Amino acid sequence: MLTAAHLACSRGERRLFADISFSLAAGEWLHVQGENGAGKTSLLRLLVGLSPADAGEIRWRGALVGGMKTTPEAADFRRELLYLGHHAAVKDELDALENLRFSAAIDGLPFDQVKALAALQRLGLRGRESLPVRVLSAGQKRRVLLARLLTRSAAVWVLDEAFNALDSGAVQLLGALLNEHLAAGGLAVLTSHQPLPLPGGRVLAL
């Protein structure tokens, strides 16, 4: 469903990677590995369309996407895509529930409060949903962000260092969420420095 062919990327004079090709079908996931500065984040940003590739193409269900295109196909891809990057992407002044509500609004999707509360409960934030995110710990902030995995239905998950700042319980939980997602026919592209509690999956070493 998601195919990348001969992707290349450079930062300034430095060539980060070239000729990266892979293809993911429903239920498959890709583990992007590499040293610090190898270009893992660059590859992910390129894949979701936040930055243009020097060469190569990305296809979703056969249609060309990526590179900040504004075509209807690219909009369809974004509708089925959930990208969680390094940044927390949550607002300190808002509480967890409001953060989820505005994320949904920005995505142009209806907000289901019952579903959002269930998601926060599953992530262990029950009772903290009306506290400003500012007073939560780094790991809890991360959990607020991860709640989007449950409230927003997307076929492709692109997670950049999603296991950072999580305790062992949360790592297990995220593993379980990924398992459910893949079992339901989703795709995932992950970067992580630690071994993942997930069966199968392909490895792409940069």
Add this chain to the structure above:
Amino acid sequence: MNALMATARRDVLLALRRRTDVLTAIFFFVIVVSLFPLGIGPEPALLKKIAPGVLWVAALLATLLGLPRLFQADYLDGTLEQMALSPSPLALLIAGKILAHWLLCGLPLVLLAPVLGLQFGLDAASLGMLSLSLLLGTPLLSLIGATGAALTLGVRGGGVLLAVLVLPLYIPTLIFGAGAVAAQSAGLGVEGHLSLLAALLALAVFFAPWATTAALRIALE
């Protein structure tokens, strides 16, 4: 349209939770305008003559004060990336942010200006014209300013660069805005000034969100 209102609502809510930013700009406007009558002394004719210029320049600078922070928080915490990846057009989301900026930073100036204008001995018709010209002009300041803020996003010393970039672009707004009030208090026709302001506003409403979006995409790369 939902996307536009969603970001506008979110930004207004965020600003209400952290009021200092908004209040600083408004307080700055009030203080700067009030300093002129105190500094110049009781000379009604002179005060009346400089009032339109003083009020308009103060409005310009007050708008400029909050501009560097317009996109910065969203850029640093990754929300801007999420907006760029949203299925809704980014230009609409950005238009919502500009609308919120005007509601928080422009509209209070429109409402406060007549009160402050009293210190300069402006008559009722001129005060009305002051509000009207600011009502047309402040959205223009927000729109042009947003483009400048997007262009200087992530640049070191962006605040100064932003002022250098945006202030010259504010000149037409200043000339026609202050000109309308001056013409009104001199008893001349104001239609020319107002229609030019409105024309500039129509142009900016169309082009500024688009240009801002293009600049933000470059900043995100």
